[in-house]
Amino acid sequence: MRLRLVPEQTNIDFFRFARVTLGASVVAVILSIAAWLLIGLNFGIDFRGGTTIRTEASQPVDVAAYRAAVEAQNLGQVSISEVFDPSFRDDQYVAMIRIEAQEGQESATGEVIQAVEAALLAVEPSIKFTSVESVGPKVSGELIQTAILAVLAAMGAILVYIWLRFEWQFAVGAIAALIHDVILTIGIFSILQIRFDLATIAALLTIVGYSINDTVVIFDRLRENLRKYKTTPLQEVMNLTTNETLSRTLMTSGTTLLALIALLILGGDVIRGFIFAITWGIIVGTYSSVYVAKNVVLMLGVKRDWSKPTDGGAGTRFGNIDA
Structure with missing residues (x-):
């Protein structure tokens, strides 16, 4: 059936x-x-330029506290959002932090990443960086x-x-x-x-x-x-x-x-x-x-009688070719 x-x-x-x-x-x-x-x-980091940091912690994400800690580093525009997913564990809380491209730099330096990590550790001791992606403005x-x-x-x-x-x-x-x-x-x-x-x-x-x-x-x-x-x-x-x-x-x-x-x-x-x-x-x-x-x-409108070839009309010369 x-x-x-x-x-x-x-x-x-x-x-x-x-x-x-x-x-x-x-x-x-x-x-x-x-x-x-x-x-x-x-636009994601691919098109906007800057640095995206994915964090993971065992405690709920406090977006306001995260933002205050990162903005204190004077890195320009910062976007922080919590990531939700049914596949996460009960003690898995993920956040995505986007930092705009810094003037004169293709990507955030190691010192900047370390400073951001230290600032966030002061807010949430269990936090860890699971990925860091950087794309320069020119790229x-x-x-x-x-x-x-x-x-x-x-x-x-x-x-x-x-x-x-x-x-x-x-x-x-x-x-x-x-x-x-x-x-x-x-x-x-x-x-x-x-x-x-x-x-x-x-x-x-x-x-x-x-x-x-x-x-x-x-x-x-x-x-x-x-x-x-x-x-x-x-x-x-x-x-x-x-x-x-x-x-x-x-x-x-x-x-x-x-x-x-x-x-x-x-x-x-x-x-x-x-x-x-x-x-x-x-x-x-x-x-x-x-x-x-x-x-x-x-x-x-279209040609109705396909049994008759057209006089050199574009688009019909290969009409009988199988796809």
């Missing part, structure tokens, strides 16, 4: 509220950009530029692939869905002020790859159906295609989410930002594959 998340045959009208879903996506993208510009991102600026280029290069390569594999309308729809996914992920990080670091960039690239995989599966079935139903209205063919691939879409996303949710709960705070980004990205990526990419293709 096979497990089915959806009936073997469905007849859901995914375009019944096309204007509402596409409008909601546009509004969500605008709000995400506004949050990014107005609130900003909580952090280069990392931001490289991260942006990495995401843009990945999306550009996907644009070319979809254009050659299908048609330019499909490429525009796929890229619109990817931009939607990336911007909404950055927006939720801005709104919730989750730490944004290199691990998050890796998550964004993972989201781009996962989302385009789902979109290509739907587009490939759509092209087959366009050959088969040459006189059927495009919207009906798209609905049929989405219903035919719905089981695969939900099964793939559902099983992936099961593993991600387990990691999100039990994986620890170190990878929580990375796992949250991928979890959120898969949810919005599945949505965009169904409601964003196809809506864009429907508005632009």
Whole structure:
């Protein structure tokens, strides 16, 4: 007996509220950009430059006392937060201390780290430093530029692939869905002020790859159906295609989410930002594959008779190449 998340045959009208879903996506993208510009991102040490110290103690973290002890060292802006995790022991209390990059220095000196440790030991004798990470301002600026280029290069390569594999309308729809996914992920990080670091960039690239995989599966079935139903209205063919691939879409996303949710709960705070980004990205990526990419293709229109080659049209020369 096979497990089915959806009936073997469905007849859901995914375009019944096309204007509402596409409008909601546009509004969500605008709000995400506004949050990014107005609130900003909580850049991690990779992008902001400075020193991050992870501490562990057997007594509860007194954030006010920790801050007073560190600020007395005159190290500039200091951020202190307590870390919570279900996997911690009952006597394990963890804090994260971030100190801004010092002028003229690529990283905090050993003397500075020792001074901070001595100050915190006076507050909590059981405290110990479990990790110390430092990134200079120059390096952090280069990392931001490289991260942006990495995401843009990945999306550009996907644009070319979809254009050659299908048609330019499909490429525009796929890229619109990817931009939607990336911007909404950055927006939720801005709104919730989750730490944004290199691990998050890796998550964004993972989201781009996962989302385009789902979109290509739907587009490939759509092209087959366009050959088969040459006189059927495009919207009906798209609905049929989405219903035919719905089981695969939900099964793939559902099983992936099961593993991600387990990691999100039990994986620890170190990878929580990375796992949250991928979890959120898969949810919005599945949505965009169904409601964003196809809506864009429907508005632009596509070639209906795939049995006839086009006259040198870009995007159709490699249309018969198997993925």
